Structures are given as structure tokens and as C-alpha cells.
Amino acid sequence: MREDRIRWNRKYAERDWPAEPSEIVRRFHRLAESGLALDIGAGTGRNALFLAGRGFDVVAADIAEDGLRRVAGVHENVHPLCVDLDVYDIPEGRFQLIVNIMFLSRRLFPHIIHGLAPGGLLIFETVIDFPGSGGRRHSRDFRLDENELLRAFLPLHVLYYEETEKATDEGVARIAALVARKK
DSSP states (O other), X not given: OHXXXXXXXXXXXXXXXXXXXXXXXXXXXXXXXXXXEEEETOTTOHHHHHHHTTTOEEEEEESOHHHHHTTTTTSTTEEEEEOOTTTOOOOTTOEEEEEEESOOOGGGHHHHHHHXXXXXXXXXXXXXXXXXXXXXXXXXXXXXXXXXXXXXXXTSEEEEEEEEEEEETTEEEEEEEEEEEOO
């Protein structure tokens, strides 16, 4: 945990991060009822700020306090939560919306499902691979297998699923994107 926190704090200090919300969050957030939202791996809070501006009360969870400092106090409806997501348990049935963008912890998959309130919406997007890297850019711990995201969230009603190539901060990546509602 300590090593992850140090590494991510250093990353937030060393470079600029996008301020614009993720395209998938902009595109699908309207499908969720307003209420409590959880931004998993919130980083510098770009998605949390966007959602707060649209009426959500957002818990922005991340391990790096330097990233969360950038969002703290910017909007009254954003509540930074500095937590190790490797051990964090999402409270059951509390969230109308859970957003997980460019972060992967398979351990959280069942917690995400249980953390959604009935009718709650999940927006999830993360890396499958970086073409041309032969998988050397990230270990399997930090990238999905093909269709893995879809299979993991089949207990939910899947509204949208796509695997495609997309430009990211780290270059062109194969991305899995899912939007699903708790039944």
C-alpha cells in the first residue's frame, strides 16, 4: 500500500493529467438517477467534478492524497476518500452510480455489484492491452482479458459493451467499456 501511494503521488506531481471527464462518463451518466456516486480510482477528480456539477454527491476514492488534493474543496458535492483500493470494501447498496475509469482491481468486481443500489448504474472502462507492446507495458494484474469485463458483470443488465482501440495518456490502447444497471 505505501509503495503504491508513493508511486501514484509521484506520478501526479510529475505530469499534467486530463481535466476533461472521460467520454464514456459524459455519454452515459444521464442514465443514472441523481444521488450518491462513487468514483473508484478517482485520481485528480476529473470525473468526480463532472458528476458533482450534474447533481451527484460523489465519493472520490483513490490511494494518492496528492491527486485528491487537486479536487478537495473545488466542489461541495465531491468528498475525497484516501483509501487503499486493494483492501477497501464498498458499502453495500449505497450508490446510484459507480464509475471506474482506467483502474483495475478484480477483487472489487463483486463489491461493485453489491455497492450499487437497486437500479444503480455502473460505468467501467479500462485497458485490455497496448497493441505492439506484446503485453510488456503492464502486467496482467493491470489489464483485462478479452470479454473479461463483460463476463464479470453479467449479473447486471448490460446496456453497452465495447472493446476497441483508443488513444490514452500512455499511447494507443485496446479498451473495454461497459455500462450496466443493477436489476
